[in-house]
Amino acid sequence: LALSTVSNALSGKNYVGDATRLKVQDTAVRLGYRPSAVARALRMQRSFAIGVLANDIANPAFPAFVRGIEDVALRENSTLLLCNTDGLIDRQIAQMRTLHDRRVDGMVLISQFSGEPEIRELLGGGMPFVLLQRRSDIFDDDYVGADNAAGMTAAIQHLVDHGHRRIGFIRGPAESSTAMERLAVFRESVPAFGLDADPDLVFPGDYSTESGGAALRRFMALRRPPTAIMASNDLNALGVFDAAAEQGRSIPEDLSVIGFDDIPIASLARIALTTVHLPKRDMGAAAAELLMTRIKGEAPAVRRVIAPTRLVIRNSTGPASAGRNGGRPRQRKPNEREAT
Amino acid sequence: LALSTVSNALSGKNYVGDATRLKVQDTAVRLGYRPSAVARALRMQRSFAIGVLANDIANPAFPAFVRGIEDVALRENSTLLLCNTDGLIDRQIAQMRTLHDRRVDGMVLISQFSGEPEIRELLGGGMPFVLLQRRSDIFDDDYVGADNAAGMTAAIQHLVDHGHRRIGFIRGPAESSTAMERLAVFRESVPAFGLDADPDLVFPGDYSTESGGAALRRFMALRRPPTAIMASNDLNALGVFDAAAEQGRSIPEDLSVIGFDDIPIASLARIALTTVHLPKRDMGAAAAELLMTRIKGEAPAVRRVIAPTRLVIRNSTGPASAGRNGGRPRQRKPNEREAT
DNA sequence: TTGTATGCGTTATCAT
DNA sequence: ATGATAACGCATACAA
Numbered sequence: 001l002a003l004s005t006v007s008n009a010l011s012g013k014n015y016v017g018d019a020t021r022l023k024v025q026d027t028a029v030r031l032g033y034r035p036s037a038v039a040r041a042l043r044m045q046r047s048f049a050i051g052v053l054a055n056d057i058a059n060p061a062f063p064a065f066v067r068g069i070e071d072v073a074l075r076e077n078s079t080l081l082l083c084n085t086d087g088l089i090d091r092q093i094a095q096m097r098t099l100h101d102r103r104v105d106g107m108v109l110i111s112q113f114s115g116e117p118e119i120r121e122l123l124g125g126g127m128p129f130v131l132l133q134r135r136s137d138i139f140d141d142d143y144v145g146a147d148n149a150a151g152m153t154a155a156i157q158h159l160v161d162h163g164h165r166r167i168g169f170i171r172g173p174a175e176s177s178t179a180m181e182r183l184a185v186f187r188e189s190v191p192a193f194g195l196d197a198d199p200d201l202v203f204p205g206d207y208s209t210e211s212g213g214a215a216l217r218r219f220m221a222l223r224r225p226p227t228a229i230m231a232s233n234d235l236n237a238l239g240v241f242d243a244a245a246e247q248g249r250s251i252p253e254d255l256s257v258i259g260f261d262d263i264p265i266a267s268l269a270r271i272a273l274t275t276v277h278l279p280k281r282d283m284g285a286a287a288a289e290l291l292m293t294r295i296k297g298e299a300p301a302v303r304r305v306i307a308p309t310r311l312v313i314r315n316s317t318g319p320a321s322a323g324r325n326g327g328r329p330r331q332r333k334p335n336e337r338e339a340t
Numbered sequence: 341l342a343l344s345t346v347s348n349a350l351s352g353k354n355y356v357g358d359a360t361r362l363k364v365q366d367t368a369v370r371l372g373y374r375p376s377a378v379a380r381a382l383r384m385q386r387s388f389a390i391g392v393l394a395n396d397i398a399n400p401a402f403p404a405f406v407r408g409i410e411d412v413a414l415r416e417n418s419t420l421l422l423c424n425t426d427g428l429i430d431r432q433i434a435q436m437r438t439l440h441d442r443r444v445d446g447m448v449l450i451s452q453f454s455g456e457p458e459i460r461e462l463l464g465g466g467m468p469f470v471l472l473q474r475r476s477d478i479f480d481d482d483y484v485g486a487d488n489a490a491g492m493t494a495a496i497q498h499l500v501d502h503g504h505r506r507i508g509f510i511r512g513p514a515e516s517s518t519a520m521e522r523l524a525v526f527r528e529s530v531p532a533f534g535l536d537a538d539p540d541l542v543f544p545g546d547y548s549t550e551s552g553g554a555a556l557r558r559f560m561a562l563r564r565p566p567t568a569i570m571a572s573n574d575l576n577a578l579g580v581f582d583a584a585a586e587q588g589r590s591i592p593e594d595l596s597v598i599g600f601d602d603i604p605i606a607s608l609a610r611i612a613l614t615t616v617h618l619p620k621r622d623m624g625a626a627a628a629e630l631l632m633t634r635i636k637g638e639a640p641a642v643r644r645v646i647a648p649t650r651l652v653i654r655n656s657t658g659p660a661s662a663g664r665n666g667g668r669p670r671q672r673k674p675n676e677r678e679a680t
Numbered sequence: 681t682t683g684t685a686t687g688c689g690t691t692a693t694c695a696t
Numbered sequence: 697a698t699g700a701t702a703a704c705g706c707a708t709a710c711a712a
Contacts, residue, residue, distance in 0.1 A: 002699040007691060017697060032461060037441040038387060039689035041378045042704050049442075057406060058604070063398035070424075079438055082422040084410075098419055101377040102389075121372060238608060245609035264398070268578055269585035270610045342683045347707060357681060379705035382688050 010035065041103060049079045050291060051099035051107035053092065057084040059207070059235065060263035061280055062110070065132065068284020069108055076292055078105065085111050087206075093118045100127060106291045108132050108284075112175040128294035132287040135177035142294060143304045144287040148178060151276035151309035152185040155230060155258045156193055158274070158311055163320035164228040164256060166196045168219040170205040170212065170240075172232035179207075179232055182260070186230065201226055205236060212239020220247060227320040228256035234263045237273055237316070252318035262312055272315035283307045350375065381443065389419045390631060391439035391447035393432065397424035399547070399575065400603035401620060402450070405472060408624020409448055416632055418445065425451050427546075433458045440467060446631045448472050448624075452515040468634035472627040475517035482634060483644045484627040488518060491616035491649035492525040495570060495598045496533055498614070498651055503660035504568040504596060506536045508559040510545045510552065510580075512572035519547075519572055522600070526570065541566055545576060552579020560587060567660040568596035574603045577613055577656070592658035602652055612655035623647045 001024070008016045009024035016024075027033075041047040052069060054062055066082065073080055081104060085092035092111055096119065099107055106128035113119050115138050123129055123139055130142040159167055169186045172179025183202075190197050200222055205211035212231055216239070219226055231237035237259035244251055251257055259266060259275035266273040286305045293300040341364070348356045349364035356364075367373075381387040392409060394402055406422065413420055421444060425432035432451055436459065439447055446468035453459050455478050463469055463479055470482040499507055509526045512519025523542075530537050540562055545551035552571055556579070559565050571577035577599035584591055591597055599606060599615035606613040626645045633640040 003689095004691080004693095004700080005698055008698090011691085015697060020697080032465065034437070034441050036382070036443060036689055037438075038378050038381045038443050039704090040691075042376070042382050042688090042706090043690045043692085045704070047378060058400075058403035060398075060400070066397065079421065079442065080423075081419065083420075097374070098377075101374050102419065103376060103378050125372065238610075242609045265605055268611075269582045270578075271608075343706085344684080344708080345682055348682090351707085355681065360681085376705055379688090380707075382690085382704090383706045383708085385688070 045103075047103045047105055048077055049081055049102065049104045050288070050295075051081045051083060051096075051102075051104040052110070053083050053085060053095055053099070053107060054110040055085045055087040055092070055112065056207075057082065060265060061234070061261045061278070064280035065110060065284040065287075068281040068286070069288040071281070071285050072288040072292060087111075089113070089116060093122075096122050100125075105295045106130075108287050108291060110134065112136070112173070112177070128291060130287050130291045130294065132283065133178060134175075137177075141303060142290050142300065144283050144290065144307070145178065145304075146278045146283065146307045147309045148181040149185050151260065151278075151311065152182050152230075153189065154309075154311040155260075155274075155276055156186070156189045156195075158313065158317060159228045159230070159256060159258065160193045160195075162228075162256065162318060164226075165194065165320070166198075166201070166224065166226045166228070168201045168203065168215065168226035168229040170203045170215045170229065170232045170236055172236075173206045174204075176207070182232065196226075198224075205232055207233050207235055209235050209239035209242065212236035212241075213243035214239075216240045216243040216247075220249070226255075228258070228317070231257060231259050234259035234261045234266050234273060234275055236260075237275070238265070238271070241271070241273075241316075251316050256317040256320070258311075258317060266312075267314070274314045274317040275312055277310050277312045279307050279309075385443075386445055387443045388417055389421055389442065389444045390628070390635075391421045391423060391436075391442075391444040392450070393423050393425060393435055393439070393447060394450040395425045395427040395432070395452065396547075397422065400605060401574070401601045401618070404620035405450060405624040405627075408621040408626070409628040411621070411625050412628040412632060427451075429453070429456060433462075436462050440465075445635045446470075448627050448631060450474065452476070452513070452517070468631060470627050470631045470634065472623065473518060474515075477517075481643060482630050482640065484623050484630065484647070485518065485644075486618045486623065486647045487649045488521040489525050491600065491618075491651065492522050492570075493529065494649075494651040495600075495614075495616055496526070496529045496535075498653065498657060499568045499570070499596060499598065500533045500535075502568075502596065502658060504566075505534065505660070506538075506541070506564065506566045506568070508541045508543065508555065508566035508569040510543045510555045510569065510572045510576055512576075513546045514544075516547070522572065536566075538564075545572055547573050547575055549575050549579035549582065552576035552581075553583035554579075556580045556583035556587075560589070566595075568598070568657070571597060571599045574599035574601045574606050574613060574615055576600075577615065578605070578611070581611070581613075581656075591656050596657040596660070598651075598657060606652075607654070614654045614657040615652055617650050617652045619647050619649075 006024050009021045083095040085095055100122055108130055110132045112134040132144050135143050171183045203215040203218055205215050229240055231240060237257050240257050249255055259273050262275045262277035265271055266275050290300055346364050349361045423435040425435055440462055448470055450472045452474040471480060472484050475483050511523045543555040543558055545555050569580055571580060577597050580597050589595055599613050602615045602617035605611055606615050630640055
């Protein structure tokens with residue numbers, strides 16, 4: 001039996017007789033034969049692997065994104081190579097290099113980056129890639145993000161409806177385009193909703209819980225503390241929760257808090273965080289879908305997709321005037337409510 | 341210039357003149373040349389990649405394990421291929437096959453499995469692997485786990501010290517060796533500590549939050565509900581929290597709860613879960629270390645490592661008699677305490 | 681120290 | 697429908 005016939009039989013090509021095919025397939029399983037993906041990759045110049053780069057694999061929002069990517073990767077017979085950068089630019093470059101060396105077919109970047117020359121070079125070399133959740137100044141050909149403007153506006157509106165005018169805003173890291181978009185919307189909201197225009201009410205944070213705690217302490221040390229805090233993401237909001245507890249401040253009685261992302265923990269009864277929901281799985285899938293068309297060399301129908309967001313109202317927000325009642329837990333609402 | 345000289349120059353072999361080496365290296369970076377890991381893998385019969393299989397990438401305990409594995413993988417110039425099985429045996433087999441096809445040098449299995457013939461076959465074929473956190477009946481040559489017995493005993497002791505005698509136990513899935521170990525210790529504890537020997541006090545759950553909620557509802561529907569619950573892991577305990585809140589029961593006033601794993605959320609002020617801490621990062625590192633010696637064909641010094649556990653006492657446990665006081669939040673303790 | 685030749689396990693091209 | 701052969705990009709054994 002010839003080598004090429006075996007190859008054809010196994011890969012389901014049509015140039016082979018049914019009898020031969022069956023015999024080949026049979027002996028293949030009998031011998032436990034499995035074709036080498038690495039030899040195939042070398043020959044085909046295609047690895048059927050796609051790299052996924054995130055700056056924090058421990059972020060509770062991450063798994064949902066991956067899930068979406070995985071959904072379409074599976075359909076396309078591709079494997080995921082998950083890498084995390086720890087937010088370190090050097091690690092990011094190293095990881096991207098590794099991914100490149102392994103000749104992944106493309107990559108999904110959930111990790112921010114600016115115009116580092118190494119990255120420019122890596123991405124400029126024809127490697128298909130799509131940006132998820134973070135956009136870059138230089139490369140944003142293919143981008144999947146969320147409607148931050150709508151989400152932020154809904155959140156601010158919600159606070160304003162509850163009588164808040166003095167709102168502390170924690171902005172995310174400057175490298176994150178998403179964070180910057182939200183900041184821009186917040187700044188527009190100040191005049192639009194008649195909020196207090198105190199520059200002390202914008203705290204430069206990152207996406208961590210620690211940063212949320214620091215923000216709360218800073219805000220509360222102000223002569224006139226805010227009555228509500230808009231966090232840069234849910235982790236951040238959790239940090240606010242913790243620091244508030246340390247100071248004996250009750251949420252939402254003394255202080256309202258809104259997050260961003262809607263990570264699984266947010267819906268726990270103990271947390272009940274009002275937050276802006278992102279369709280993370282859908283976003284991941286959209287990103288992967290985009291990447292796949294790129295890999296196949298087709299021109300994608302759309303190159304930027306902005307996923308809808310929605311405000312999920314739980315129990316971390318309340319009326320601004322409630323600050324006087326001494327922190328007695330109010331009645332838990334039976335169900336979550338939603339707002340657009 | 342000859343091909344082999346270039347190869348030697350780049351891979352740092354000594355058979356090359358300093359002048360040549362420099363020139364080669366220089367032109368390599370100038371041209372943006374990167375050696376193909378796939379060609380290298382084919383030639384060397386070694387991919388410098390190790391597979392990591394977990395049943396739930398979304399489990400908050402997962403990142404810490406991965407971190408540990410990553411630590412040593414990085415040192416050994418190896419890349420991680422992360423896969424999740426969703427707890428589905430078919431997916432697990434498929435993923436293992438993929439990993440095998442990609443010719444990973446070895447794999448770390450954080451995912452349980454029983455004696456499926458496909459898995460037997462895959463693992464029997466000389467592929468190095470080590471079991472992390474879950475042990476198998478058939479293959480447990482190399483295993484890294486935690487001292488479940490000590491952890492469980494400390495937890496039960498803590499509850500007994502607080503006057504609890506009627507303790508509900510949520511056992512994890514039967515496929516999880518870790519869960520079974522804990523169950524065994526619990527069973528031994530019943531006579532040892534003089535606990536109520538009611539079979540209704542053992543709830544068959546899995547590791548999910550849902551299962552924790554179901555357990556609480558079952559327990560509380562009992563004629564004589566337990567005064568404390570020992571959960572199979574932290575997620576489980578969080579489920580208990582949620583369901584308890586629904587029923588208007590306060591923790592720890594009406595009910596004490598202990599988890600297992602010590603995931604990051606557990607230390608949030610809002611959660612403050614008393615739990616058994618696992619040195620997850622260390623465990624991951626130990627597993628990877630073990631795997632590496634296997635890959636190199638050396639006989640490992642130790643083949644099973646049992647990591648120490650410790651009880652972290654937070655605010656989900658209290659005296660058994662406190663159930664009468666109507667669920668008024670008691671004063672939060674300023675710091676966590678620890679116990680062995 | 682440098683150059684040459686061979687093979688790793690596939691797929692693709694061509695001839696039969 | 698099947699068989700022979702080249703090539704993918706690297707590492708290595710051996711010759712120079």
